[in-house]
Amino acid sequence: MTFLPLGILVIIDALLITATIIDKIRDGYRRKHPKQRAKKGMPFGGGGFRSNKKYQELHDDQFASSMEEGIHMESRMDFRRRPTGFEQLGLMEADFVLGDEIHQSDGASTTDLQQFVQSLSRILGATKFGLSFEFQNLHFQPKKNPKPILTEVTGLIDAGSLWGVMGASGAGKSTFVNVLMGKQSNIKGITKVNGVPGDIQKYKKIIGYVPQDDIVLPELTVRENILHSARVRLPSNWKDSEIQHHVDILLRCLQLDHVKDSLVGSTAAPVISGGQRKRVSIGMELAAAPMALFLDEPTSGLDATAAASIMSTLKALSRLGMTIVTIIHQPRQEIFESLDSLVLLGKGRMIYLGAESGIRPYFEGLGFQFPEHSNPADIMGDIIAGEGKAYKHSGDASVDGLIGHWHNTHPPVSSDSDKRSTVSMAEMNALTATIKQRGAPWYRQIWYCFHRSLVQQYRMKSSFFFELGVGAMAGFLIGLAELNQKGMNFRGIFNDPYEMISASVDYSSVTQMALLVGLAIGLTASAPGVKIFGEEKLVYWREAAAGHNRFAYYLGKVVSTIPRMILANFHFTTMFMLLSTPRIPWLAAFAANLLYFWCIYGLASCISMVTRREDGPLLAVMSSLIVGVLNGMSPSLKKVRSWHMVWLWRASPGTWLAEAYFTENISPLRYLYQIDIANDSVGYHLGNFSRDLLLLLALGAIYRVVAFLGLRFMYPAKQR
Structure with a gap:
């Protein structure tokens, strides 16, 4: 047994829990001391109004007590008598002026509306703001x-x-x-x-x-x-x-x-x-x-x-x-x-x-x-x-x-009477230049989308902790299932000259363990994988129609899930390895499991593109079970080859996970058993652990490419 990962896990969880408690205490302090928030540049300085970052219902009538502090709520419907929302800031409609005509008189500070108009003038590079x-x-x-x-x-x-x-x-x-x-x-x-x-x-x-x-x-x-x-x-x-x-x-x-x-x-x-x-x-x-x-x-x-x-x-x-x-x-x-x-x-x-x-x-x-x-x-x-x-x-x-x-x-x-434009060449050139300079570069948009996604995950702490808990529980249960094996999950034919004293062979325990690992990770990661994109299609469509970079949006979301996968996998692998004690080294198991998490997240992303939000989690779980079962345990890859269907099993990440586990658990026993005979019996390829991991990485990437293509080209009318 290796207890070092367990110690690190305890420290990480303690830090996460402590940070959450501190955040709760800080929010409670801010709710009780709104004036302190105002002094620090935070909102809701006074007027008896309180704010917190938990969901609570706020209505306009709650702000009535803040009228004396400049928060003016509209209470009547008479447009002819009541000033507009912008006019309440100090500028009447009759006084609206644009561009360079806005100025400060007698050193007085400009109103918010004047500053907004000035900002528009600078952005548009002109004083004509509208399109006909x-x-x-x-x-x-x-x-x-x-x-x-x-x-x-x-x-x-x-x-x-x-x-x-x-x-x-x-x-x-x-x-x-x-x-x-x-x-x-x-x-x-x-x-x-x-x-x-x-x-x-x-x-x-x-x-x-x-x-x-x-x-x-x-x-x-x-x-x-x-x-x-x-x-x-x-x-x-x-x-x-x-x-x-x-x-x-x-x-x-x-x-x-x-x-x-x-x-x-x-x-x-x-x-x-x-x-x-x-x-x-x-x-x-x-x-x-x-x-x-x-x-x-x-x-x-x-x-x-x-x-x-x-x-x-x-x-x-x-x-x-x-x-x-x-x-x-x-x-x-x-x-x-x-x-x-x-x-x-x-x-x-x-x-x-x-x-x-x-x-x-x-x-x-x-x-x-x-x-x-x-x-x-x-x-x-x-x-x-x-x-x-x-x-x-x-x-x-x-x-x-x-x-x-x-x-x-x-x-x-x-339609034949297409009159020539009356817009001057200078205005056309200015409009073209305005359009060209709009929008942050794609690499900067990736950072903005990545940062936004991290903030979303931080705000949904319950979902995050639930995923970690499910990962730890899944690893614990799979470890219990393998506890009686005490790490003895393979028996083969002894090397020469001891073949005659060999007991009954056991070639399936390792692949069975890989099957359980794949199914557990699938159940843990499939629902969160759907949640990444399945619940934000409307947001994506709106932003794509507004000119946001689609690739930046997708890549930012994908990268933001990597820390989440690492932590969930760390909880799963630590509990699993502690109880099952297989021969595969802890770091090798962590890498293989993490890449399988990567594949399941990618597969769930594909599912989220073609299903409704309500059906996505169930279909993602079913898909993860299918790719988990197609791991070469039963039927074996040797049997599948006789059907000429091995390509289907090789297209499943479960096969590559099982082959990686088989290599790392069996290869250390070459001194004792004739493992080549075992390899021929099951149909895996030994000694290709690095290749197995690379193919898991590639399959996860392929799933994400397919998901992005689905995101990009499905429902094109909604993205215009």
Whole structure:
């Protein structure tokens, strides 16, 4: 027995437990002394507000007591009277100025909004922040769809305005927005950005998209989620201190400064409120300084106050010069009236495109009547959904009639009339230069993704300790199963001249032990391997669509799991070797087991690419059992060769693990037994321990390449 690894294991576990206890004590101290946190530059300085890094539910009303300290919560929905979220920071919409026009007067410090605009000016290299989108005769029909989703959609979304895209279910709203962002392929018609036709995909680094579901990492804080996006997507020549300053300004502008160090939490276990969670999702895009921002149902699931706050923020951003396009469904009157312009769609065709103020006159001109003291957004929603008969007593009130009237009064532009761009060459060159310098280098993105993954694992201590515990327990149980052998797991035919006194041979005990080791490691590592990518597909798709380097994301995640595998394997191998006492040296067993961990993690990653998150762990466990059983014990490799199926067994990491164990356990007994006869009987190749380990390493790498290809090329539409 070797007790040195056990001593090291005890020291490591003691250090881990001590660090966890110290972290708990420190968090408890911070919760009890919020003012001390404020002095040290931490959030939540006073006002009776407490924060911790555990999941807890925080609502906007908890911050009401902090009003005197500058944390102003929005309490009313009147956009005409209530200042926007940005205006509350000291700058009214009428005072919005851009670029070099921003200045300090009489030595007064600039407001947060002014600093944010200055930061945008520096990032974009210009004072014009928005993009215009022109589209002519858009037509989109999926291959297996009998009817087109979009037909003859023509118009212009000008820069620096807040647009709403509305329509009944199935009207083509999401498809229209996806076309504008370049997320759909095989589109007929012409799309232009700033008057220049071409592939919109090349503008993806300066176009932000906020999905309806808030796709954020629950294990990270508000600031960490936004900071990662900024580090990856801001210009590569920016220093980290400049990026941090840019994010801090943005947090203040989004009124998230008081919750910046709170975990975001999941929807099932929320930490911050729904409105704040939506702001985090928006902030992840704003941190990259986009020139256009698309949002899918930004007020969905929010209460009136939170919805008003989000829309006021978007209104202020449009006044900065950004182009804001949002899909919105059944808005309240105040939200509806905050929109500058609207795109109304019905059955995939245009019903109206123009100013919000012109909606009511337009439909009244068609014979529709808007009752007094009613929400015009509700009336309009009924009309474009084909339920407008109640507001028009005579004449056609159908959607087809609305489409036909718009088509007759605004005929589609011929696709051949592709006018030359009115954008100056200097502006085009500046825009191209802005796009080229966007994004951190791939090697830096690897570090950011690696660091983020480590933080996630640190925050999920229970999962980490559970994996270590399962590894130790698995090693303990397999060791118990081998305890009666007392290390005597092979008997062969004695060397000449003692063949005649040889007892019954035992060639299968070593391979049986390798089988148990493989199955135990498979059960230990398969579920964590699925968790690495299976639970973050939505995050990956969002980041890939935003221009993040896919390889950097994957490699950062893979490298971050290596310390976890080493510790889990150390617990497993120590307990297993202590009880089973095989002849294989401890370091050799540790290396072989670690590489088998590596293979199982890689195999689980492949499983996570092709299955749902709910089914991934079970299928990964089943796959690990299959590759574990295919290790050449029964049937033996010699038998498999007669079937001409040895390639299948050799494709399994279980065979290479068993061969490595067979070599290291049998070779020391060459002085006593005729091990070549034993080798011929089972079909392994002795004396190739290093090759066996290299092939385990190669198989794990192949699994990861396959997993990356699956991650990269499966669901390509979600990554555009």
